Structures are given as C-alpha cells and as structure tokens.
Amino acid sequence: MSRTTWRAGVLGVTALLAALLVLTLGSAAGARVAPQAAETPTATTISLGTKDFTEEFVLGQLYKQALEHKGITVDYHENIGSTEVIQTALRSGKIDAYPEYVGEIVQTAYHVKKLPKTAHAWWALAKSLLAKDGYALTNPTPFYDVDAIAVRKADAKKYHLKTLFDLKRLQNSSKRPKNFSIGARPEFKNREEGYLGMRHVYGLTKLKYVSLALGLTYKALDQKKVFCVNVFSTDAQLASGKYTVLTDPKLIFGVQNVAVIVKQSAATTQVVSTLNAVSAKLTLKAILAMNKATQLNKQNPADVAKKFLAANGL
Amino acid sequence: MSFEVGPLAASPPVIPNYGGPPGGAHGCIARNGTFCWDWVKGHWGDVLQPRLLEHLELTVIAVGIGFAIAFAAALFAHRQRWFETPFSTFSAFLYTIPSLALFQLLVPFTGLTKLTIEIGLVGYTLLILFRNILEGLRSVPGDVLEAAHGMGLTGRQILLRIELPLAFPAISAGLRIAVVTTISLATVAAYITPLGLGQPIFYGLATDFTTEFVATAALAIALAIVADGLLVLAQRMFTPWARARRRTA
C-alpha cells in the first residue's frame, strides 16, 4: 500500500468523525436552545400528549392549536399509546395534559366497579377521582365515542346478529364460523370494558383474540381474517354501510365523552377556559365530519383542526 | 341513558366543508390503495423528506457514539485481555433483547425522548463494532509487530502506523453492518418516540392508511441499500491494496 493512500484514508476517517461530533453536539445544543428561544417572559408552557388513534390526533391538534392561539407554548407529543401507557406518562410527569374519554378514566385508570347511572355522574366521578391525585378535568364534550363491536353486514344478515347476546347464541350453535375471532388493539384484551367483559358478561368464551395495530381492524374484517372487530362508535368507516354494529345491552363499554386531564399546576384559568371553549363546540356532528376527513379522506389532522377552529372563531 | 352532557354550546358549531379525498372520490387515496403515487409526491416535502433526514441523524449519532465507545473498549481489550469477556458478554446481552422491548424498558429512565432511542441504538451497535475492531487489531501478524519493535517504533506509533491500517478492512466491515442494522432498528424505535422513518410507518398503521406505511417502508429500504452501497465504495476507496490483492489472487 502507498503511504499517501493511507494518509488520505486517515484524513477521511478523521473528517468523518469530526463531522459526527459536530452533528451530535449541534443537535444536542439545538435541543437545548430551541424551547428557550420560543419562550417569552409572559407565556406559559404546557406539555400535551395524545393517545394512539386518529380521533385523538384530531382532538390533540384542536386543543394544541387553540392553546397556541392564546400564546401558550405547547410541547406536543402525539401517538403516545393506550390509556394505560399514557396514564403512566402523565403520572410520571412526562406530559402535563391529554384528552381522555371519561369512561376510560373511571374504568381503565381507576377500576371503579360500581358504575354511575348518568353520563354527567360519570364525568363528575372521574373529576373527583382525578382531583384527589392532583389533576383537573375540563368540561366534557357534547359528543361521545364508545368502543363497539362490528361485523360484516352480510354476516349480520346471515346469522341474524343484532346484539352481543346474538354473538353468544352463534358461538354455542352448530353454525359457528371457523374464523370466530375478534380483531382488536392489544390493550382491549385485558379490560373489563373490553374482551374480558365480553367473556364475563356475555359469555363469549370461545371467541379467539387476534391482537392488531389499531388502524388494521377494518382491513382485517374486510379480508375476513376475523369475524368481528373492536371499533369506535364515531369511526367514519361505519357510515360506509358495509358493517353492522352490535348493540351492547349490558353497557359494558361505559360512557365515553371526552375531557382533558390537566395537571393541577398547569391548569391555569386561561388554559382551562381555552380547552373548555373548544370542547363545547365538539358535537357528534362535528367530530364525525372531522373523522371522515381524516380517516376516510386521509387529510392531515392538523389542517382539519385548523379549519374547524378558524370556522368557529377559536 | 342520555350521553350528550356538558354545557351544550350556546350556538352549535360551524362545520367547515372538508371536501373529498385528495385525488377525487374514486382515486387511489379514496380506495386506500397500496401505493398512491399522488400522496408520495404531495407529501415528500412535509412528511417523507423531513423524516428521512431525521432518520439519517438518528443513525449517524448512534453509530458515531457507538463507534467511539466500541473503539475505546476494543483498544483497551487489545492491551488488557481480561477486558474482552466482560465487555462482549455485556454487549451480547444487550443484543439479545428484542428492540421492540428494549425501547419500552428504557422509557421509565429516559422518558419519551430522543435520548431513549439513541441509547437503545448505541447499545445495539456495540457488539458488532467491538468484535470487528478487536478482531482487526488482533489480525496483525506477530512477526510484523516484532519487526516494528525492532525498528524502534513506540507503542503509539505501532498502533497508528501498523495496527490500525491493517485492521481497517475489518473495522469498516463492522461499521457497514452497524449502519444498516441501526437504520433498521431506528424504524422500530418510532414505536416509542415518533422520530425518523418509523413514524409514518406506525402512523399509517394507526390510521389505516396503506400508502403511508408502504411508501415510507420503501424509502427506508432504499435508504439502507444506498447507505450500504456508499459504504462499500468508501471502503474500496480507502483500501486500494485489498482490491489489488483480490485481482492478483
């Protein structure tokens, strides 16, 4: 080998390492500087998270942009995870606030067994439970979105399925289809207001569980990989007429209006009133329109939220 | 039971007209097609390109830090033989943890941050880099070292002028595997923190948008292959003697 080549090699490697070092330090410094640069002396900062599905991405953008409009700096963490996961992110101080479904607070976070009778009582119970732990709960949205079980319309007709009890009848009959399974997101499995409840309350013990990423449930149903799937009642896909939602006579899926959980220290009057103003406009019609735009028409949640806020003067 | 609660809006909301899907009511996006070129073109600037750069940054930082650690450890193990076993056992242990789990295990300590991703990625580079660097240093024949000693070269001179140049092929081969492995694992890291090309993949999976995860996956594959190819070229450029040897063999 020639000396010059080797020297060039060493030079190259050294240059590469130096570039790496600069990049590393640069980005570390950048990360440190950025939030300070954005801060003005009067503005407050709030760290806002969202759960892991489309409706939460829309809600997160609505609240985020409304807060920013009021001059509040938002440190935004989208797509954190299920209730269980985002609750721990909240309680370990990794975020200050996130939009949550009232029933999830009562059932999944606090495991309350004796459930309230009215929707308002659910919200009030959630608020009082959270208050003890140092969290505020904003007013609930007018719209609600519950977990539901959907089957293909053709199957619903063929097997005469209307409620979850009919699913049990099918399970115990000779006509039980081969793919008698439910496709659902992972965390649905061990919840009383989920698969466990379906087994305990409706006796669906022979229903196999297929764990799926949340966005894949309708695909799995369309591709007949599963017999039924866990859906949300506000999903835009349900309007397509391809699916039948089975009713839940025992109401295991609870009451699910949305409210924002905010750490007490971050829940200033300005923050809470801004969040409440947004929530008050979120009727079922409004959220269905936004879900359709994002879920079916693949528009960006940030743009969809921006248009809605602008139209409503928020 | 009535569901509608809360202070119903004094005035009902104005619902803007969102229009249909991009590309028309019967277009590729409306059908949720496997690969809609329109979407790729339309979102190169705001989704794909920024994520690609982020991915590159994640990879470069991880491999850079991993290399520095592995290099120091390998040099030390080259002089102090006892150090090899504990360090390679430690890095092999890290290596056996499935990435999907490792990133979750780090969250309690470092949160939902870039740091969590980088620690995981650095951890995965150590085994490959350490083994290759050490192997390279040890591949120098004993008589070559003796001759160097005989010529009166100091330890540092031997390292810089003899051992490292001769170890270069093994080191660069390790670097190459470390880079492609890191590119691959960095996509999984987005399961925890939405950074890099994994973000649109997981986002597409969460929102049932096939094009988004298919197109991003294709981009990730292209990135890995291009990076691998460039490293081969760099390796050849820096070790012309290896090619000459290959030709004469």
Add this chain to the structure above:
Amino acid sequence: MGARPEAHGVISAFDTFKPHTFVDAFRFMADNPGLMWQKTAEHLQISGEAMGIALLIAIPLGVWLGHIHRGSFISINLANIGRALPSLAVIAIGLGIFGIGQTNVVFALVVLAFPLMLTNAYVAVDNIDPDVVESARGMGMRPHQILLRIELPLALPLIFAGIKTAAVFVVATATLGGIVGGGGLGDIIVNQASYFLKGVVAASIAVAALAFAANFAFALLQRVVTPRPLRKRLRAIEPDVSTGVAEPTTA
C-alpha cells in the same frame, strides 16, 4: 408529585421499573403458563415455517450455483442487500401486498433469511479447493457424486453458519409480527397495557431463549449430518464469509 396512584388501583407500568421487575418477569411466566406456551408455540410455528421455506429454496440453489461456479455477483450482493433490509419495512410492505395475518410475517421472514443462507451456501461450495474436486474427478467420480460426497460435506460448516445466523435473526424478527396481527411472543411485547413491563420482559426472555435454542438445535443437526472424520472441524469458529468475523444479528 405527591400522588400515589397505587392507592386507587391506577395502572402504572412505566414508572415502576425496578430490578425486581426481572424477578416479576419469571413470576409472570409461572403465573401465566397458558399464555406463555401458546405465544411461544405460535412464535416457533411462524419462525419454523419461514426457516423451512427459506432452507428449501436457498440451500439447494446456493449449493448448485457454487457447484457450477456461476452467479457469484447475484448471490454475494443479494446477501448484502438482504442484510441491509430494515425488517419493519419489509413487514410493512408485505402487509400492503398480502394483507393481515401470518402469511405476511412468514413471507417477510423468508425474504430476510433467504440471502443469509444463499450466500453462505454458495461461497462454501464455490471456495472448495479445486485440487480436491479435480482428484475426485480423476478417481472417476461423476458430477453428482462429487457434489454429494465431496463438496457438500466439506461445505457444511459454512452452510450451517449461515443457517444459524438466519435462525437467530428469524426468531428475533418474528417479534415484529405482534404489530400486524402475526401472533407470537410479539403479542405480549406490544401489549404492555395488559401485561405490564414484567410481561414484556418475560416475553423478551422467551424470545432470547428461543433464539439460543434454535442456534443450538441447528448446531446439533450439523453434528448429526457431518461425516465423522470431519467433525473435529466443528470446534473451530466458522468465520462469516463477508466480514471475516462471526456475525450476530438482531431485530
């Protein structure tokens, strides 16, 4: 923060990671034998199918190409590309093509395992000392006899090195199937919500154990199929063809 979530039975998986999480992980295995066995069996089935398919295509093809000394460009570069493929990306594209379920995961694993096996098989046979082959021919052996009695036995160490690397890789990567409805131990790893960190750790331990077991099983198989006089060679470390160093893989 003064809140004590446990007092209200709040799930708090993230902030309770302590050294005893590892002890809890073993307790988790003992407490949930049904779940652990079912998911391990699924994991084994997916990995086994993928390994079987990849073996059946890659080994005969690689050995044959090596035997006729053709296709070096393809078989060597294929391995490099195959090694570079990001696993999650392959699974995501497979999902777009094959839809949800095990087919997609098995396909992705075959795609990832195939090049590792092919290259080693090709190089193993291609690199056999020409003098050995020549003398066999001089002894009047026919081509297929040379292949089966001379080339294949001599190539076994490298062929098995490729198979073992692929096996470890396949078992580790099958974990990603949990994201796309493929089943297996990944179902537990992506479900911290239901199984907590201890369940995630328990499933990870099971994946690692399975990978070691797969490696061991193929090492055993190698011993069984290697002719007795050649067995001593097994003790030497088989170097990987492209790096010169025994090479690990993860996912």
